[in-house]
Amino acid sequence: xxxxxxxxxxxxxxxxxxxxxxxxxxxxxxxxxxxxxxxxxxxxxxxxxxxxxxxxxxxxxxxxxxxxxxxxxxxxxxxxxxxxxxxxxxxxxxxxxxxxxxxxxxxxxxxxxxxxxxxxxxxxxxxxxxxxxxxxxxxxxxxxxxxxxxxxxxxxxxxxxxxxxxxxxxxxxxxxxxxxxxxxxxxxxxxxxxxxxxxxxxxxxxxxxxxxxxxxxxxxxxxxxxxxxxxxxxxxxxxxxxxxxxxxxxxxxxxxxxxxxxxxxxxxxxxxxxxxxxxxxxxxxxxxxxxxxxxxxxxxxxxxxxxxxxxxxxxxxxxxxxxxxxxxxxxxxxxxxxxxxxxxxxxxxxxxxxxxxxxxxxxxxxxxxxxxxxxxxxxxxxxxxxxxxxxxx
Numbered sequence: 127x128x129x130x131x132x133x134x135x136x137x138x139x140x141x142x143x144x145x146x147x148x149x150x151x152x153x154x155x156x157x158x159x160x161x162x163x164x165x166x167x168x169x170x171x172x173x174x175x176x177x178x179x180x181x182x183x184x185x186x187x188x189x190x191x192x193x194x195x196x197x198x199x200x201x202x203x204x205x206x207x208x209x210x211x212x213x214x215x216x217x218x219x220x221x222x223x224x225x226x227x228x229x230x231x232x233x234x235x236x237x238x239x240x241x242x243x244x245x246x247x248x249x250x251x252x253x254x255x256x257x258x259x260x261x262x263x264x265x266x267x268x269x270x271x272x273x274x275x276x277x278x279x280x281x282x283x284x285x286x287x288x289x290x291x292x293x294x295x296x297x298x299x300x301x302x303x304x305x306x307x308x309x310x311x312x313x314x315x316x317x318x319x320x321x322x323x324x325x326x327x328x329x330x331x332x333x334x335x336x337x338x339x340x341x342x343x344x345x346x347x348x349x350x351x352x353x354x355x356x357x358x359x360x361x362x363x364x365x366x367x368x369x370x371x372x373x374x375x376x377x378x379x380x381x382x383x384x385x386x387x388x389x390x391x392x393x394x395x396x397x398x399x400x401x402x403x404x405x406x407x408x409x410x411x412x413x414x415x416x417x418x419x420x421x422x423x424x425x426x427x428x429x430x431x432x433x434x435x436x437x438x439x440x441x442x443x444x445x446x447x448x449x450x451x452x453x454x455x456x457x458x459x460x461x462x463x464x465x466x467x468x469x470x471x472x473x474x475x476x477x478x479x480x481x482x483x484x485x486x487x488x489x490x491x492x493x494x495x496x497x498x499x500x501x502x503x504x505x506x507x508x509x510x511x512x513x514x515x516x517x518x519x
Contacts, residue, residue, distance in 0.1 A: 170195030
């Protein structure tokens with residue numbers, strides 16, 4: 127009996143450890159809001175309740191300013207928040223803030239006496255973030271959705287940030303001239319590097335899978351190119367901090383299909399000078415996303431699938447097409463007779479299926495930050511190992 131109890135306890139503990147890893151072991155995949163509260167004369171105001179509500183999910187967090195009028199609200203999932211500062215005897219102050227991954231949004235509040243009016247503050251992201259020393263850029267959801275990219279690999283958007291080029295040696299991304307093997311990829315707070323090569327799992331080059339996460343599954347990502355926090359580490363180059371999408375209070379979805387075939391191509395120059403037909407080619411990339419509420423303001427789901435079918439038949443032409451007259455001696459004719467049936471067309475294929483399915487749960491607790499829990503089924507591209515991904519703190 128005791129043995130069976132112990133086994134059940136160990137099994138339950140291991141299940142919880144897989145679904146809800148401790149936040150201490152994950153890098154930051156969240157943002158924060160902080161600021162100072164003062165009155166009309168510039169004096170600090172303690173005891174002011176500041177509430178931030180995610181406009182997409184309705185999840186709210188509340189904190190209270192300390193004796194110096196300072197408040198901090200960490201561990202906020204990226205998104206747009208409606209912030210409200212309230213204190214009895216003062217006019218409430220409202221603002222809409224855009225919280226990005228790995229960044230801190232500033233909400234400095236100046237409260238006026240009175241109860242009849244509401245003050246609305248328009249807050250914009252600062253050009254220079256004075257509280258951090260890192261050199262970083264954020265590629266947001268709008269850029270990912272609207273900027274064109276060949277192959278739909280979201281990592282290519284890193285090339286829009288300063289000091290970044292393609293490493294022609296390996297196909298990786300090079301920061302400040304360094305090898306692409308020196309970079310680190312963080313996905314939803316978990317390290318996503320290949321432990322053998324030190325490169326991103328599923329990276330391009332060497333015949334491996336072109337990508338591991340669909341472009342449509344990425345909400346935004348931060349590119350830390352220099353002087354980044356020690357919480358990331360393990361990188362001599364840059365750290366790419368990725369956050370995947372989650373559901374919201376509204377049902378939403380999308381679908382795409384990119385189709386290329388030889389019927390739509392023009393004949394190339396090499397085929398023209400050799401009087402050949404169009405080279406056979408077929409490329410089809412398609413997928414979908416779906417997300418929405420399970421329980422409004424509390425539980426949400428998101429799912430994504432991305433399929434790629436790439437087939438390039440290779441023609442084998444004896445003599446390369448330029449040699450039309452072959453030797454007529456018996457040995458050459460015998461060799462030609464042996465090689466002719468072997469010179470058959472052979473296909474070169476790259477098929478890839480990637481998936482992501484996740485759920486998010488949050489509970490609003492007054493004056494205390496909530497702890498959202500995320501469990502996800504990782505994408506499993508062909509030619510790439512299956513991995514498990516911890517939850518986001």
